[in-house]
Amino acid sequence: MKNQNATLTILTSGRAIGAEIKGINIADGIDDETFKNIEDAFNENGVIVFRNQQITEQHHIDFTKRFGDIGPNTFAGYHAHPKFPNEMLVISNIKKDGEYIGNPDAGHTWHTDQSYTERPPRATILYAIEIPTRDGKPLGDTLYANAAAAYEALPQDVKTHIDGLKAVHNIAARKRGGDAPKRVNESLKDKYPDVIHPVVRTHPFTGRKSLYVREGECIGIVGMSEEEALPLIKDLSNHITKDEFIYRHQWQPGDLIMWDNCTVQHLALKDYEPDDRRLIHRTVVLGTKPF
Numbered sequence: 001m002k003n004q005n006a007t008l009t010i011l012t013s014g015r016a017i018g019a020e021i022k023g024i025n026i027a028d029g030i031d032d033e034t035f036k037n038i039e040d041a042f043n044e045n046g047v048i049v050f051r052n053q054q055i056t057e058q059h060h061i062d063f064t065k066r067f068g069d070i071g072p073n074t075f076a077g078y079h080a081h082p083k084f085p086n087e088m089l090v091i092s093n094i095k096k097d098g099e100y101i102g103n104p105d106a107g108h109t110w111h112t113d114q115s116y117t118e119r120p121p122r123a124t125i126l127y128a129i130e131i132p133t134r135d136g137k138p139l140g141d142t143l144y145a146n147a148a149a150a151y152e153a154l155p156q157d158v159k160t161h162i163d164g165l166k167a168v169h170n171i172a173a174r175k176r177g178g179d180a181p182k183r184v185n186e187s188l189k190d191k192y193p194d195v196i197h198p199v200v201r202t203h204p205f206t207g208r209k210s211l212y213v214r215e216g217e218c219i220g221i222v223g224m225s226e227e228e229a230l231p232l233i234k235d236l237s238n239h240i241t242k243d244e245f246i247y248r249h250q251w252q253p254g255d256l257i258m259w260d261n262c263t264v265q266h267l268a269l270k271d272y273e274p275d276d277r278r279l280i281h282r283t284v285v286l287g288t289k290p291f
């Protein structure tokens with residue numbers, strides 16, 4: 001589908017989620033009317049991509065602020081951008097003086113960002129600077145799943161069963177593994193106690209309902225035994241990541257991609273080697289408390 005606006009073109013991915021917005025040079029600034037079109041495309045498509053952007057950190061931060069307040073980066077203090085420690089996180093496997101310059105272990109299991117916080121981000125915005133390749137093909141694709149479409153596809157009896165349920169989200173539940181320093185997980189566990197969010201949440205802008213539950217992030221359901229809760233969490237998680245709900249993003253340097261953490265779950269593939277340089281900047285837009 002092609003949706004021509006005055007200044008931009010929205011090309012949907014043909015999948016249940018994702019669209020590329022063409023005709024926008026973020027560094028040039030965005031007028032209010034154009035921004036409204038971008039925001040609508042974002043709310044509608046869950047993931048939007050702008051290719052071939054040449055932006056500074058300040059452009060990235062300014063663009064983020066158009067969507068709301070900048071949210072805190074959970075890993076700030078460990079992998080914050082040295083010049084913008086409160087606004088920007090560095091995702092990278094590049095080492096300088098023996099230390100990673102960013103978080104090398106970003107999202108290698110399915111999740112929705114910072115669901116273990118009271119107000120998880122409305123959006124996460126990544127800007128790709130270096131992307132590993134092999135034989136000319138980009139590595140480290142990111143998969144995005146549409147948890148709203150997944151909710152809508154549930155049988156009515158399951159919808160009725162999960163209506164009103166609340167899940168317990170725990171920062172340490174995720175099997176982080178990889179290269180994440182243990183000290184990071186330990187200190188964050190104290191800073192972020194468990195939080196409770198509805199299993200079915202309502203989008204604050206569109207009113208669309210989506211599943212907001214994930215194996216590896218949720219450790220239980222309020223008022224339900226573990227024996228009943230964990231299999232339910234697992235079943236819903238597997239449902240969300242069925243192929244029909246997924247868009248797979250193949251990165252290029254210069255990509256700016258943003259996704260809606262209310263309706264989208266994602267997974268970063270780690271199919272590259274330690275020497276394959278990857279460098280991405282990340283900001284988040286503060287969200288509302290899920291309801």
Ligand SMILES: [Fe+2]
Nearest residue numbers: 106107112113
């Ligand atoms: Fe993530």
